[in-house]
Amino acid sequence: GQSLEQPSEVTAVEGAIVQINCTYQTSGFYGLSWYQQHDGGAPTFLSYNGLDGLEETGRFSSFLSRSDSYGYLLLQELQMKDSASYFCAVHYGGSQGNLIFGKGTKLSVKP
Amino acid sequence: GAGVSQSPSNKVTEKGKDVELRCDPISGHTALYWYRQSLGQGLEFLIYFQGNSAPDKSGLPSDRFSAERTGGSVSTLTIQRTQQEDSAVYLCASSLARSGRTQYFGPGTRLTVL
Numbered sequence: 001g002q003s004l005e006q007p008s009e010v011t012a013v014e015g016a017i018v019q020i021n022c023t024y025q026t027s028g029f030y031g032l033s034w035y036q037q038h039d040g041g042a043p044t045f046l047s048y049n050g051l052d053g054l055e056e057t058g059r060f061s062s063f064l065s066r067s068d069s070y071g072y073l074l075l076q077e078l079q080m081k082d083s084a085s086y087f088c089a090v091h092y093g094g095s096q097g098n099l100i101f102g103k104g105t106k107l108s109v110k111p
Numbered sequence: 112g113a114g115v116s117q118s119p120s121n122k123v124t125e126k127g128k129d130v131e132l133r134c135d136p137i138s139g140h141t142a143l144y145w146y147r148q149s150l151g152q153g154l155e156f157l158i159y160f161q162g163n164s165a166p167d168k169s170g171l172p173s174d175r176f177s178a179e180r181t182g183g184s185v186s187t188l189t190i191q192r193t194q195q196e197d198s199a200v201y202l203c204a205s206s207l208a209r210s211g212r213t214q215y216f217g218p219g220t221r222l223t224v225l
Contacts, residue, residue, distance in 0.1 A: 033212065042115075042202065042216035043154065050212075087153060091212065099214065101146075103153035 002026040004102035006088055011108045012078055020073045020105045022088035030091040032064050032071045033099070038084045046073070046086075075107070083109045113137070115217035117203050123223045124193055132188040132220045136205030144204045144214060145178055145188050154202065160186060161208075193224045 004024045012018040022032065031050040035043040047055050049064035049071060061074040075082055085104040092098050116135045124130050136143050145157040156170040160180045171177070175193075180186040190197055200221050204214040 031212065042218050043204075043214075044216070045213045048212045098159075099144075100156060101154040 002090060002092055002100045004088055004090055004100065006086075006102045006105045008103065009106045009108070011110065013110050014078055014080060016078050017074065017076050018078060018107065020075075020086050020088075020107070022071045022073075022102060024069050024071075024088070024090045026069075026090050026092045026100070028093045029066065029069075030093070030098075032062070033089045033091065034060075034062055034073045035087045035089060035101070036084050037087065037104070043087060078109045080109050080111070083107060115203055115205050115215050117201075117217040117220050119220060120218065121221045121223075123225065125225050126195060127192055129189065129191045130193055130222065132190075132201050132222070134186045134188070134203030134205075134217060136184065136186070136203070137215055138184075139207070140205035140215070141183065141208050142206040143180060143186050144206075145186070146202045146204065147172075147199045148202055148219070149199045157188070157201075190222075193222075195224050198222055198224045 006022045033048045034046040036046050037043040047062040049055055049062050052064055052066055054061055054063045059076045064071040085106050087101050087104045089099050089101045118133045141162045143160045146154040147157055148154050158178045159167040175191045178188045200219040202219045203217045206214045
């Protein structure tokens with residue numbers, strides 16, 4: 001089967017850097033995505049890693065190590081609006097379209 | 112263009128009743144997904160449609176749940192004889208193709224079964 005582990009909650013202060021880790025066990029791993037969801041809102045796509053290494057998009061970066069079955073989302077220069085839940089999601093089965101989500105990490109950014 | 116839309120936004124029903132939830136994907140997106148999200152939980156995959164292929168129903172929790180997609184566009188998720196444990200937010204997502212790495216989510220339907 002497929003499984004993902006990520007911390008349930010993280011707290012950080014405005015302006016800081018926070019890293020949200022995700023470890024996974026899956027067959028036919030294809031890639032790792034990250035989604036952001038504000039309370040009461042829909043999940044929105046943040047980033048995708050198909051290959052090992054770091055992908056940077058503005059203040060957000062995502063990292064993947066296939067050999068370690070591990071990835072992380074790095075958020076820099078935290079802002080209050082970054083308070084949300086962050087989900088890692090594994091693409092598996094040899095297709096980017098098969099996706100299983102982690103339980104999410106609730107990030108609280110404090111002033 | 113318009114994003115994924117879902118209706119109704121909220122649905123309150125009595126235990127034992129049937130409900131229908133609707134999803135309008137982004138125009139041109141051939142892949143459509145249904146997920147369920149219970150309060151404070153992750154997204155639970157329910158069913159997946161790709162073009163005219165047979166849907167992947169592997170995530171449906173029981174035979175009370177069914178879904179169809181007409182004309183390769185609009186999809187309806189039907190829950191028969193609703194139970195209290197069916198209470199959740201039902202999210203629909205679409206992507207450009209089966210290989211589409213990005214799923215675009217609708218706002219969801221919040222279902223409450225009394």
